[in-house]
Amino acid sequence: MPTTPSFPKLQSELAIMAVFAAAVLTMPLWMAPFGAAYPDLLQKFAIYGIFAIGFNLLFGLTGYLSFGHAAFLGVGSYAAVWSFKLFTMNVLPAVVFGTLVASLFAVLIGFVALRRAGIYFSILTLALAQMSYNMAYSVLTPITNGETGLQLTQNDPRMIDHMFVDRGAGLPSTNLFGLEMSGYPGFYFCAVVLIIAFFISLRIFRSPFGLKLRAIKSNQTRMGYTGFNTRPHLLFAFIISGGFAGLAGSLLAITDPLAGAERMQWTASGEVVLMTILGGAGTLVGPLLGAGLIKYFENIFSAFNDSTLHEIFAFLPDGLESVVVFLVSPFVGEGWHLTLGALFMVIVIFLPGGIMEGLRRLSRLVRRPSAGRADQPQTQEG
Template sequence: MSMPTLKNDLAIMVLFTAAVLSAPLWLAPIGADYPDLLQKFAIYGIFAVGFNILFGLTGYLSFGHAAFLGVGSYTAVWSFKLLSMNVLPAVALSVLMAGVFAYLIGFISLRRSGIYFSILTLAFAQMCYNLAYSVLTPITNGETGLQLANDDARVIDTLFGISYDGLPSTTLFGLEMTGYPGFYFCAVLLILGFFLSLRIFHSPFGMKLRAIKSNQTRMVYTGYNTKPYLLTAFVISGMYAGLAGALLAVTDPLAGAERMQWTASGEVVLMTILGGAGTLIGPLLGVGIIKYFENIFSAMNVQQLTEMFAFLPDWLGKIAVTLTNPFVGEGWHLTLGLLFMLIVIFLPGGVMEGMRRIAAIPRKLKQRAVPKPTPATEEK
């Protein structure tokens, strides 16, 4: 609860930057050191860090943030089609467009709070999903999803005389955004996004957002118009989602409506709560845990399970395989659901709370080791 200092902030940033940039090294022992997965960590990390600015600080639980993720992806693909394969205009336009959508949706949804706010955001996101899926087919290419084509205009590229043979890939001034360059591009944006979130967390603005979460009525009688505060937080977090959406399109220039579905909105809620909402690092831990285990569990099948349980007697191995099979592959979401239930019931503060509790154990043991004067000795 003590006040943050600039020195602390600097230390956090140095550590964070080092950790993100060296991720391919320290994630190697658990087999998570390939660019595709690393990129996923970074992209969903940005999504969760942004979501946490709204949910973690103000307590307003949006169930519709996938809409902004989708808007970001569509905008980015359109930018690739119409302007340039360079990722910078795509990223900038996506963030801007997501901001506009967030302003409109936030403006209406924030007329209510609590569960009604959540339902309004969910309704808006589902509307966006349905619009993208069918009504706005000319813009979104409906079911198939928006893709690149050979005859795309790419005005800026043409202007600079850049031409492509076949379907082009996304670039940063000629550097192709695949493999490690792709990851490092996302990583740099994650670091910048985290830095902004750190500044917000430790600013007067951030403190006021926390105060709104703690007691909004009191804020009004303390002289604050809370609506613009909430709307600003909502728009900022929507822009983070737009950035994440754009980066998904950078990795794979394709935007589908399913990216806007409520399950995608639910996923970011899950990741944030699992790691620890309202903490700086928590949402990133949540992303890491979920995306890592998703990668492992969803790839498992009966054969692998049989190999895993080969050390057991045959009949016991069969039972073990039958019992665990529903939790892997397509059933990965069942595992995720269980994990989420356990966290919410036993560790409502997420992984971060768990770490705090573990850190407090030595202190407790020390207290126990020093015998306190018992009341009996004080009495006559």
């Protein structure tokens, strides 16, 4: 029989969720000093955070490295746009439809790919995802609109909307019962979905199912010798992970109502792998940090140019300022990938557990001196 969480455990989870929700909902405030408080970028933080959370449920808990998760991201986007075209511009059906279709697609991909493990599983997922990309790009053009991408048109049926609202001029916008999903309303919708996704991830991490997934990662062969059938658990984890990716894809379509095959390319799958490893695979918050860091580099750091660098280093003497700008400029702007690559190398070499391992080490260093002072015997003067 399932057991309910103990009171201390419940308190711990509520505390984690309260801190996490407060941090996410106040992002426009504490991201402002970093120049990243505009809604479009905040939406990307939330959406790719969901993508990374879902990928971490597979890779972080089971150790199965998928190189094809962008296929589910793209399928979720296509399904959401078709929901807008056929039924309504309300975002809730699109989210449900995108997540459901991506989960069903994950059943098919997982059933094939999970027949192998290790590098063979990774290659299978990569091959299947590239097949999906090529089909979306050229074969399934009646469904995907090929290289042009699937977009809204004035002649779309939108059957539910047209039962209650007259067809107006121009293209409609996505909405939540009349509230347009652009700007900060769009961010807060994505933020609420991110909080829900994080809660589901937290419950999976602390559930018996999550413990079984960790055991599979630790020694799948030994579990097989005990008579435990690992494949249904792996398939279920794969489906959940694919559903999270589809959810992220549907949110991309909500904030920008179009879907293209480029979202299914292998580079998008590689990006979520980088996010998870950079932040810390197998941790709750690590993939979110990795997703935020990469999207910050991509959107803010890449916009730095020589004039921006001169403003940053204006406090230096003129000659030294020019030298510093000359040395730094190859690593910003179009060269931001150099900085990201160097950072990734440092993380992999010195902090295999990602940013979260670095934070843990820093926390131990901070606690150690204070603990040493507390252990010293108290001397009494006089």
